[in-house]
Structures are given as structure tokens and as C-alpha cells.
Amino acid sequence: MRISLGMVLALCLAGLQFIAVTIVVFSSFLTSEKVLLTHARDLLSDVGTNTIEHSKGFLKPARGAAELATRLAESEVISSDNFEQLEKLLFQQLQISPQFAGVFYGDQTGNFVYVMRSGGPGPFRSKMIMWKEGDRFTDLIWRDNSYSIVEQRNDPSDTYDPRSRPWYQTASDQQGSIWTDPYIFFTSQTPGITAASPVFDTLGNLRGVVGVDIEIDAISEFLSRLNVGKSGSALILNRNGDVIAHPNQELIRTRNADGTFRFVNISEIGDPVARAAFGHLKNATDLSVDREISSRFDYGGSTYVSTVMPVISEELPWTIAVYAPEADFTGQIKANRTQNVWIAATIALISGIFGLVLANYIHKPVRAFAVRSSLVSQGEVSASEPLPNTYRELERANKTLVQAIAERKKSEAEFGRTFDLASRGMAQMQAKTGQITRVNARFADMLGYTDAEILKLTAHDISHPDDPVAAFFFEDRGNTRSEYLHEKRLLRKDGGVIWVSENVIVIRDDAGTPLHAVVTVDDITERKASERKIQQLNWDLSHSSRVNAMGQMATSLAHELNQPLLAITQNMDSALFLLKENAGDIADLETILQETDNQAHRAGDIIKALRGFVKKDGAEKAEFDFEELLEQTLQLMRSEAKEHGVHITTAASGVDPVYGSRVQIAQVLVNLLRNAIEAIAEGGGDARQITLSASNIDNGVMIDVVDTGPGFDPTNDLFEQFETTKEDGMGLGLSICRTIVESHGGKLWYQTDENGHSRFCFTIPALVPKRAQEKLDEFSA
Numbered sequence: 001m002r003i004s005l006g007m008v009l010a011l012c013l014a015g016l017q018f019i020a021v022t023i024v025v026f027s028s029f030l031t032s033e034k035v036l037l038t039h040a041r042d043l044l045s046d047v048g049t050n051t052i053e054h055s056k057g058f059l060k061p062a063r064g065a066a067e068l069a070t071r072l073a074e075s076e077v078i079s080s081d082n083f084e085q086l087e088k089l090l091f092q093q094l095q096i097s098p099q100f101a102g103v104f105y106g107d108q109t110g111n112f113v114y115v116m117r118s119g120g121p122g123p124f125r126s127k128m129i130m131w132k133e134g135d136r137f138t139d140l141i142w143r144d145n146s147y148s149i150v151e152q153r154n155d156p157s158d159t160y161d162p163r164s165r166p167w168y169q170t171a172s173d174q175q176g177s178i179w180t181d182p183y184i185f186f187t188s189q190t191p192g193i194t195a196a197s198p199v200f201d202t203l204g205n206l207r208g209v210v211g212v213d214i215e216i217d218a219i220s221e222f223l224s225r226l227n228v229g230k231s232g233s234a235l236i237l238n239r240n241g242d243v244i245a246h247p248n249q250e251l252i253r254t255r256n257a258d259g260t261f262r263f264v265n266i267s268e269i270g271d272p273v274a275r276a277a278f279g280h281l282k283n284a285t286d287l288s289v290d291r292e293i294s295s296r297f298d299y300g301g302s303t304y305v306s307t308v309m310p311v312i313s314e315e316l317p318w319t320i321a322v323y324a325p326e327a328d329f330t331g332q333i334k335a336n337r338t339q340n341v342w343i344a345a346t347i348a349l350i351s352g353i354f355g356l357v358l359a360n361y362i363h364k365p366v367r368a369f370a371v372r373s374s375l376v377s378q379g380e381v382s383a384s385e386p387l388p389n390t391y392r393e394l395e396r397a398n399k400t401l402v403q404a405i406a407e408r409k410k411s412e413a414e415f416g417r418t419f420d421l422a423s424r425g426m427a428q429m430q431a432k433t434g435q436i437t438r439v440n441a442r443f444a445d446m447l448g449y450t451d452a453e454i455l456k457l458t459a460h461d462i463s464h465p466d467d468p469v470a471a472f473f474f475e476d477r478g479n480t481r482s483e484y485l486h487e488k489r490l491l492r493k494d495g496g497v498i499w500v501s502e503n504v505i506v507i508r509d510d511a512g513t514p515l516h517a518v519v520t521v522d523d524i525t526e527r528k529a530s531e532r533k534i535q536q537l538n539w540d541l542s543h544s545s546r547v548n549a550m551g552q553m554a555t556s557l558a559h560e561l562n563q564p565l566l567a568i569t570q571n572m573d574s575a576l577f578l579l580k581e582n583a584g585d586i587a588d589l590e591t592i593l594q595e596t597d598n599q600a601h602r603a604g605d606i607i608k609a610l611r612g613f614v615k616k617d618g619a620e621k622a623e624f625d626f627e628e629l630l631e632q633t634l635q636l637m638r639s640e641a642k643e644h645g646v647h648i649t650t651a652a653s654g655v656d657p658v659y660g661s662r663v664q665i666a667q668v669l670v671n672l673l674r675n676a677i678e679a680i681a682e683g684g685g686d687a688r689q690i691t692l693s694a695s696n697i698d699n700g701v702m703i704d705v706v707d708t709g710p711g712f713d714p715t716n717d718l719f720e721q722f723e724t725t726k727e728d729g730m731g732l733g734l735s736i737c738r739t740i741v742e743s744h745g746g747k748l749w750y751q752t753d754e755n756g757h758s759r760f761c762f763t764i765p766a767l768v769p770k771r772a773q774e775k776l777d778e779f780s781a
Contacts, residue, residue: 232324
């Protein structure tokens with residue numbers, strides 16, 4: 001079902017109205033919400049700051065407690081065994097320090113004196129644990145403000161041992177004044193902290209520990225009076241995760257199995273919102289933070305805001321945590337937003353009705369124009385008939401549309417003529433399948449088909465099986481290439497093969513999906529044949545260069561062969577003489593024959609190296625021992641070097657086997673050595689030295705040829721064909737050498753060493769590259 005233009009206009013007008021109002025409403029809401037949330041975070045921060053300042057009030061008593069504990073530890077009364085006098089001293093200290101909950105002393109034998117405030121029958125209560133001759137006595141004494149006894153009784157069921165308490169053990173271990181972490185007092189079962197100091201005798205031995213208790217339940221009372229939103233709350237966490245203060249004091253302590261009490265951890269507190277807000281902090285070993293951290297979280301379908309404050313101080317490593325429902329701050333504005341959205345919808349509905357009436361009026365001439373166009377397309381009305389009264393824009397659109405249709409038909413006709421009459425082969429193929437849908441005469445003639453025959457084929461049918469078909473036939477929508485250019489082979493109808501340069505242009509729709517492709521091909525079969533001839537000529541030229549080099553070395557090689565042949569002749573004469581005269585012993589004859597065998601092998605190696613070097617079919621690649629090839633090459637060049645007074649030294653121990661054409665690599669070595677010998681001979685210097693070295697690298701072997709000749713002019717391109725520094729040279733030696741090395745996957749270059757001498761370097765691949773071999777070794781291990 002199609003929607004009329006009038007309806008579209010009406011809906012658009014109403015929709016725009018609704019969107020505009022909604023944007024204004026939401027913009028106002030977001031701005032207000034942002035301000036209120038910022039205010040909420042500030043409020044939580046202020047609550048945390050106030051709680052910190054209130055808690056710091058306990059720092060001064062704590063410091064006073066530490067000073068008191070230290071003074072008591074230095075008192076002679078503490079150092080004595082007069083526990084009655086000690087009780088009186090502690091009683092006096094408690095009277096003058098109203099912020100303290102109790103003062104106590106425990107020694108190494110388990111004796112304990114504790115004076116604390118009491119709710120009755122007297123305002124003060126003393127607890128004295130004495131060990132006498134192995135028996136334990138526990139007395140509870142209530143006193144009034146004048147130190148008079150109000151009530152006294154013995155408690156034989158008491159099992160308290162000060163030496164097992166944390167304050168005693170920590171002060172003993174640290175040998176100095178300490179503050180304990182908050183804990184639940186054993187006697188009063190209220191939360192508090194303790195400052196304690198060790199007491200030593202004159203010899204420095206520990207006698208006991210004196211301490212002061214400070215109750216901190218007043219902090220929870222302070223938190224209960226705070227107003228954090230409507231239903232927010234603040235709590236204080238110790239660095240170990242214990243909740244030491246909460247508006248509901250019943251939630252912060254729990255009973256242990258032995259009947260004592262401890263603080264609950266944040267991960268187990270009975271306040272589920274606090275547990276959801278700060279329970280993740282249990283994973284930290286120390287909850288202390290160095291900056292204020294604000295966050296949002298969801299619990300029970302509601303969103304909350306929370307703030308964690310930095311620790312109060314080093315002495316009080318407590319963290320203030322505050323949370324409150326976000327709705328406490330943004331609830332009213334959310335309700336107002338809903339009301340505004342309904343108002344916007346009502347305005348949009350009224351605007352839509354008005355817009356529908358207006359659109360119908362505007363759309364009336366457009367509808368008449370559409371009816372006339374339909375009648376024209378059906379042939380009921382002539383196109384020359386005048387247009388109905390309509391807008392000038394529609395009249396211009398009609399003229400432009402007719403003109404565009406005419407231009408399109410003209411373009412299609414011109415493309416068709418260009419396609420059919422092109423001198424290059426052209427074809428149109430479907431995407432995905434490669435079906436040929438249109439060809440010109442040139443394309444069909446190239447392959448020997450008629451137009452009707454070739455339209456039954458696909459790109460796969462006419463492509464050589466070893467060559468790729470254009471990728472657009474198989475690509476998915478992720479590939480957005482629009483042009484491919486490559487060389488490949490096509491199959492003719494008679495079974496022949498032609499080489500073509502193929503240019504594929506992919507035509508896509510607006511979504512990027514390939515529809516078809518226009519393929520243009522040029523026959524390059526003759527060019528490929530010429531390239532093969534040039535390549536063959538290059539190999540022939542390389543062989544000719546080797547033969548020419550052998551011709552130049554013929555005299556030197558003859559002299560080199562004469563030496564082992566002359567030695568063989570002389571040795572055989574000596575052997576025959578010994579046999580004929582029956583002179584000497586068998587050991588002498590064996591030595592002569594061994595020397596003769598060595599000289600014969602030497603001559604054979606020289607001839608073998610020469611035959612292998614001149615052999616024309618040496619382009620076949622295989623694995624070979626480079627050190628063996630190097631020795632054979634030196635045998636070929638040693639005589640020529642000796643003739644010019646040049647000394648060749650080698651360094652090629654432990655070289656890995658290589659892969660390539662043994663004869664071609666030998667040709668490169670001989671060419672570089674002959675160039676070095678000739679350069680030294682022409683230079684006429686005193687130093688007549690060639691250093692030939694080979695070493696293993698990551699991907700193969702690198703060979704260096706360094707000579708003490710005069711070097712080269714840096715402006716000359718040594719590797720350019722027909723570029724030479726010799727009067728009778730052809731300029732092909734180094735060019736052929738570089739072609740050989742690069743065909744092996746290596747590189748040949750020239751540079752000077754640190755002494756300024758000429759240095760030619762080239763690389764050839766190893767049978768297995770080192771990196772690949774190392775991976776194979778690791779896998780095998």
C-alpha cells in the first residue's frame with residue numbers, strides 16, 4: 001500500500017513538531033538532571049567531609065591516649081608490683097580524661113588491672129586479675145568519684161587473658177607505642193580503638209603493656225543524625241574492609257564462635273544497598289584511596305549515586321563512604337519530563353491534523369499532474385497535450401526528465417557502437433557466475449568463436465586452468481575493488497593458447513554489490529614470445545661470458561695442470577726404478593704411490609671444476625656444498641692470481657648448504673675474483689691482497705670479496721649493461737652477475753670497507769632459512 005504525498009507531508013509536519021518539542025524537553029531534562037546530579041555528588045562530598053572533620057575529633061584523644069600510655073609506661077608505679085597503687089593511678093588518669101573509656105595494664109605473667117567507666121552500681125569499675133602461687137583471682141570493684149568502694153565481688157568464671165589481646169601482642173612485637181585497628185571491646189562490647197605502649201624493666205626486658213581505650217560509637221550516632229537525601233546513608237570503613245560506623249549500630253558487629261564480637265566486613269553487612277555500592281572494595285588489600293571517587297550503580301531497580309572519600313589521616317586510616325538514591329534528587333524532574341512529553345504528543349497531534357488539511361491543498365495540483373502522467377503512459381492522452389495547472393517546479397522537472405531520457409538513450413547508443421567497433425577485444429560478463437553476455441567481433445575472432453557460440457561460455461571456460469579468473473566472479477560484498485589488470489592465458493576454440501593483457505572494470509549498484517563487468521583484452525602473444533627469446537639470449541650470453549672467461553684462463557690452467565702431471569710422471573719413474581732395481585723398502589714405494597694418487601686427484605678436480613663451469617645446462621637449481629664450490633673456484637683462479645702476484649685468503653668455515661645453480665654461482669665468484677685480480681694488477685700498489693669470506697645469515701649465506709685495488713669512480717653505475725671501466729671490456733660481467741644473484745632471490749651490491757678498499761657482497765638462499773630451522777628445532781624439542 002502506497003502512502004500519498006499529502007499524508008507524508010502531514011506526518012512529516014506532525015513528526016517534526018513532536019521531535020522538536022521532545023528535543024527541547026529532553027534537553028531541558030538532561031541539563032537539569034546533570035545539574036542535580038552534580039549537586040547530589042557535591043552533597044555527598046560535603047557529607048563525607050563533615051564526617052571526616054567529626055571523626056578527626058577522635059584523633060586528638062588518640063594522641064593524648066598515646067602520650068598518656070607513654071607516660072604511664074615510664075611511671076615507677078607501673079614498674080612495681082603494687083597493683084593497688086597502680087589501680088589508684090589509673091583511676092586518677094581516667095577521672096581527668098573524660099574522653100577515655102578505660103585505662104589498663106597487663107604484664108607478662110597474665111596479671112591485669114583495668115579501670116573503666118561503668119553504668120552502675122558505681123560510676124567506675126575496676127577489674128583486677130592476679131596470679132598468686134599458681135592460682136588465679138579475679139576481683140570486680142565498683143567505686144564512686146571519691147575512690148570509695150561501692151560494691152566488690154569475685155568472678156571465678158572470668159577467663160580473660162591480656163596477653164592474647166591484639167593491643168598487647170602488637171605493642172610487644174613492635175616494641176613501641178601503637179594504635180590498634182578498631183575492634184569490639186571485650187568488656188563493654190562497644191566499638192573502639194586502643195592506644196598502647198610496652199613497659200620495660202631496668203634491663204630492657206618487657207614487663208607488660210599499658211593502654212587506653214577510646215569508644216567510637218558516638219560516630220555512628222553522628223551518622224544517624226545526618227540527612228543524605230531522603231533515604232541515603234553514610235558509613236565508615238577501616239582499611240581492612242570492616243564497617244566501624246553506620247547509622248544503625250546493630251549492623252556493624254557480629255558474634256564470633258567463642259562468644260566475642262567483631263566488626264562486620266563491607267561484603268557481609270546487613271545493609272544490602274551499602275553492600276552493592278561498596279562490596280567490590282573487599283577485593284582490595286587496602287581500601288585507602290588518595291582521591292575522592294564518585295560513581296553510579298543500580299540496585300533493586302533503582303539507580304544510586306555514591307562517593308568514597310580519601311582516608312582521614314595516617315593515624316586514622318578510615319574511609320568515608322556515602323550513598324543515596326538518584327531519585328531523591330531527580331525524581332521530580334523525571335515526573336515533569338513525562339508530563340512534558342504528553343504535552344508534546346498532544347501538540348504534535350493537533351499539528352498533524354492541521355498539516356493534513358494543508359497538505360491536501362498543496363498536493364492537489366501534484367495529484368492532477370500524476371494522473372495526467374499516468375494517462376500519457378497508457379496512451380490515453382498525447383504527450384503534446386498541455387499540462388494541467390501545476391507548480392512551475394513540476395513543469396521544469398518534466399522537461400528535465402524528458403531531456404535526461406533522451407541523453408541516456410543517446411549514451412547507450414554511443415556505448416554500443418564503441419563496444420562493437422573497438423579495435424581491442426571487449427566482453428561483458430555477469431558477476432558471480434562469469435557468464436558472457438555480450439562480446440564484440442574482435443574478442444570473438446581472438447578466440448575463434450562466432451558471437452552465438454561464445455555467448456554460451458563463461459570466463460572459466462575460456463581461461464587457462466593454471467591462470468586465475470578475475471576475482472569479482474567470486475568476491476563477496478566485503479570486497480570493494482572496481483578494477484583488475486593482469487596478464488593471463490585464454491583458450492581458443494581450436495585448442496590453442498594466446499596470452500592477453502586483461503583489464504576488468506566491475507560495475508556495482510549503490511549497495512556495492514557487483515552486477516557485471518566490462519572486460520577489455522589485448523593480444524600479447526608475440527610480446528611474450530619476444531620476452532622468451534630475450535631470456536634465452538640472456539642465458540646464451542651468460543654461457544658465452546663463461547666460455548670467454550675460460551679462454552682467458554686457458555694458459556694459466558695449462559700451467560696449473562702441468563704441476564700435478566709433472567709430479568705424477570716423476571713419481572712413476574721413481575716407482576719403476578725401485579721395482580726394477582729392487583731397491584728400498586715397501587714403505588717408500590707406498591709413499592710414492594700415495595703422492596701420485598693425490599696429484600692425480602688434484603688434476604682431476606681442476607678438470608672437473610673447469611668442465612662444470614663451462615657446462616651450458618648449469619641453470620638447474622639444487623642443494624650444494626658452498627665450501628666445496630669455493631675450493632674448486634680457487635683452484636681455477638689460483639694460477640692467474642699467482643701470475644699477477646696476488647694473494648687470495650679465504651674465511652668460510654661452517655657455511656651452511658645453499659640452494660641454487662652451482663655453475664651460475666661459480667660464474668659469479670670467478671667474475672668477481674678476476675675483476676679484483678685485474679684491478680690490483682692495474683693499480684700497481686704494494687698491497688696485493690684479496691680476501692674472500694663467506695658467513696651464515698638469517699636467510700642464507702653472504703659472500704664478501706674485498707681487494708686492495710684502486711677502487712671505482714662513484715659516478716659509474718657498475719651494474720649497468722655495457723658500462724665498463726676496462727678498455728677491452730664489454731660491460732656485461734657485473735650486470736650478468738647481478739641478474740644471476742637476483743634470480744636466486746639474493747642481492748649483489750658494491751661498497752667500500754673501513755679501509756677504503758673495494759668490497760663486493762652478494763647473498764644466496766640457504767637450503768632451509770635459519771629462522772624457519774630454529775622454529776622447526778623448537779617444535780621438535
